Amino acid sequence: MREPGGYAQARPPAFVPDACPGEVMPLSDTSAPLNDVNQKLVDQYTEIARLAGGLAHEIKNPLSTIRLNMELLAEDFAEGESQRERRALAKVQVVQRECRRLQELLDNFLSFAKVRKLNQEPSSLNLQVKQVIDFFRPKAAEADIEIIDYLAADLPTVLLDREAFHGALLNLVLNAEQAMSEGGQLVVRTGAVGDGVKLDLIDTGCGMSAETQAHIFDAFFSTKGSGSGLGLPTARKIIEAHGGSIALQSEPGHGTQFTVKLPLPARLEDQSIRVE
Numbered sequence: 001m002r003e004p005g006g007y008a009q010a011r012p013p014a015f016v017p018d019a020c021p022g023e024v025m026p027l028s029d030t031s032a033p034l035n036d037v038n039q040k041l042v043d044q045y046t047e048i049a050r051l052a053g054g055l056a057h058e059i060k061n062p063l064s065t066i067r068l069n070m071e072l073l074a075e076d077f078a079e080g081e082s083q084r085e086r087r088a089l090a091k092v093q094v095v096q097r098e099c100r101r102l103q104e105l106l107d108n109f110l111s112f113a114k115v116r117k118l119n120q121e122p123s124s125l126n127l128q129v130k131q132v133i134d135f136f137r138p139k140a141a142e143a144d145i146e147i148i149d150y151l152a153a154d155l156p157t158v159l160l161d162r163e164a165f166h167g168a169l170l171n172l173v174l175n176a177e178q179a180m181s182e183g184g185q186l187v188v189r190t191g192a193v194g195d196g197v198k199l200d201l202i203d204t205g206c207g208m209s210a211e212t213q214a215h216i217f218d219a220f221f222s223t224k225g226s227g228s229g230l231g232l233p234t235a236r237k238i239i240e241a242h243g244g245s246i247a248l249q250s251e252p253g254h255g256t257q258f259t260v261k262l263p264l265p266a267r268l269e270d271q272s273i274r275v276e
Contacts, residue, residue, distance in 0.1 A: 060106055067099045109230060118241055123160035125190055125197050125262065126151045132169045133188060136177075144183030152191045158262045160242065168238040171231040172201050172258055178224060179205025179256060196244075199260040208250040216248065 070092055077089035133147055140147055176186050184204035191198055208216065208223075215221045217236050222229035239246050243263045250256035 060103070063099060063102060063106070067096070067103070070096045070099060105230075118161040118164060120159040120161050120242070122157045123162055123165075125155055125158055125160075125199060128160060128162065128165055128169065129188060129190060129199060132166060132173055135170070136173050140177065140186065143177055143180065145177060145180055146185045148185060148187045150187070150189040152189075155190060155192060155197050156264050158197055158242075159265055160262075161238075164238045165242065168235040169199075171235040172260075175231060176201060176203035176205065176256070176258075179203055179207075181206075184255075193261060196261055196263045198262070200257060201260075202255065202257045204255045207252040207254050207256055208248075209252055213248060213250055217246075 073092045074089065074096065077085050077092060080086055080089060129149070129151060133149060137147060173186070180186070180203055186204075187200070187202040189200040189202070191200075212223060217233050218229075219233045220229040236246050239260055239262075245261050247259045247261075248256060249259075
């Protein structure tokens, strides 16, 4: 869904009960049907995810066998001297590359399809961001990407599944890196907003067209030939599972900004974690 100012944000469909204009419907009349619909959707998704995950695992087992045999064949032909042996080795290496690509796709799909039970703990958004930046910094240096961070002091504490959220942030950072193939700047900024906190990731990369923005969070959509198209959908899924939202603003040739917002639980309103 496109928002004013070029933002695109995914939102769950709204359930609107029938009512006459000006009529206030009792809570009991709407909450039960809504809960029933939501539960049915959850059950259906859980079953689909279970079946899809099982299928992916069934594919991974023979794929592992194929990869092992290709490695053995590659060893057999590694020191081949005849032209036929060299051609055979080249073909084996093509199969190995495709097996690795399929393995990565299956791993990404399993991560995307997995029904997550979050283990949320009081956490510092700044600390999570610093850990991802520190992990990414050597790769950024190789890609000639300068990281500039503005982490607001005394941010309110939020509830995070630290492992899952780390993966979501890393997907966003890697997406920014891929958009800056010739180097650039990545600005990372945190701050308090309303009843929560926010994180801005701003890159100076190639930017996105309006059409790309409309589909960027769709599973398997990718503008990169080697991409699985599951990194950003997985990141959105994890962020929304935390009760948060993710939006983007982009323009071709002028970079992209992702904004992640996370809610502040009422019982944590007066708590904060300071990260120096």
